[in-house]
Amino acid sequence: MSLVTLAEVLQPAFKEGYAVAGLVALGWExxxxxxxxxxxxxxPVILQAGPGCRAHTPLPVLGTMFRHLAESAGVPVVAHLDHGYSLAECRQAIECGFTSVMFDGSRLPLNQNIDETAAIAELAHAAEISCEGEIGFVGYAGGEGSAGTDPKEAARFASETGVDxxxxxxxxxxxxxxxxxxxxxxxxxxxIEVVTKVPLVIHGGSGVPVDQRIFLSRHSNICKFNIGTELxxxxxxxxxxxxxxxxDRFDRIAILRDTHxxxxxxxxxxxxxxxxPCG
Known part of the structure; x- marks a missing residue:
């Protein structure tokens, strides 16, 4: 196995009752x-380049790093753009070899979020890669508050955008x-599960109790948990x-080696x- 799309790892998870981790990377280590x-x-694992990572390392470099690791791995690896905020940013990620893009239009009015997400999903699918979208707003600890997902809006979003x-x-x-x-x-x-048939994603997975992660991985349509802060x-x-x-040690390679x-x-x-689960 090696480099794969998001759909290629989430569809088996959706059908067989497990989830895949979306791990937010900040650097090579x-x-x-x-x-x-x-x-x-x-x-399988999903390597994710979020906004903080992209501010530190250019997308073309990240795409090459992700692909290098994936192509030499013995398990499926997804190269995923996390929280892309524009069509241009998602297009650049596709051109840089990412196999999945996430467009975050969650701050936009519903109709605009649907329209822009659908356009990016179409672009991604034309390039034979996957697209993740977001409906409802996931807030930030100590910052913006969340706006919970409305199931009726989720049904429309899933149907009209064609996201994976x-x-x-x-x-x-x-x-x-x-x-x-x-x-x-x-x-x-x-x-939400009653009115949609698309793999669901939990951002901010670090805060979710471990027992609930296990339960929802086995007994819900949540097929992807994003984990960043915890790691x-x-x-x-x-x-x-x-x-x-x-x-007295100053060699950063020697120091960073100890984090592995x-x-x-x-x-x-x-x-x-x-x-x-086994068996």
Whole structure:
């Protein structure tokens, strides 16, 4: 296996009752660890380049890095643009070799979100890659509040855009550093499932209790959980420990090498919660 589209990993998950992790990468060290963890667990993985990553590293470089890792991997790997905010940005990602683009029109009026998402989905499908869209707004911890997904709007969005995956707002929050006390709104998820037949996506998956991740992976149409903050915290802790371990060490390659195993181990733990159950 190697480089695949989002639809190629989510459709089996949708049919067989499991989920795939969308792991938000910031640089070479974490994306390499994510693929190593997926290979160790023998499961697919989605490498995601979000806005913060793209502000640090140009899309053409990220596309090459993702593709290099995918093409040498023994498991399916998706090269995914996370939170693209324009047709131009999504088109550039397609030209740079990404196999999936996510257009975030969640702040737009419904009709505009549908129209722009549909245009990007058409562009992606013409290039034989996948498109994810978002209906309802997922807020940010300590920042913008969320606007929950309306099931009727979700039904229209899924039907009229032709997206391969649909991100929804059901109590999830971006950049959350601790687990939610009450978890996601399962009643709202069930209402969305009744009126749509598209794989669902949870952004801000770091805040979702692990038991609920496992349950929803097995018993809902949620086929993709995005995980970023949780793994950034692991990387940051490992990096601080590596620096403090030898204050005279200055070679950043040697320092960063010490982050690999802790990040692989943490990623493997996350991947196990989403995998198809054995037997």
């Amino acid at each position: 974490d994306m390499r660890a994510f693929v190593a963890a997926a290979e160790a667990e023998q499961c 995956a649909m991100a929804i707002s059901v109590g999830n929050t971006h950049l959350q550093e601790t687990r939610m006390s009450v978890g996601l709104d399962v009643a709202r998820i069930r209402a 950034r915290m692991v990387f940051g802790k490992a990096l601080r420990e590596a620096v403090n371990h030898d204050i 195993e802790p990040l692989v181990a943490a990623t493997r733990n996350i991947l196990r919660t989403f995998k198809a």
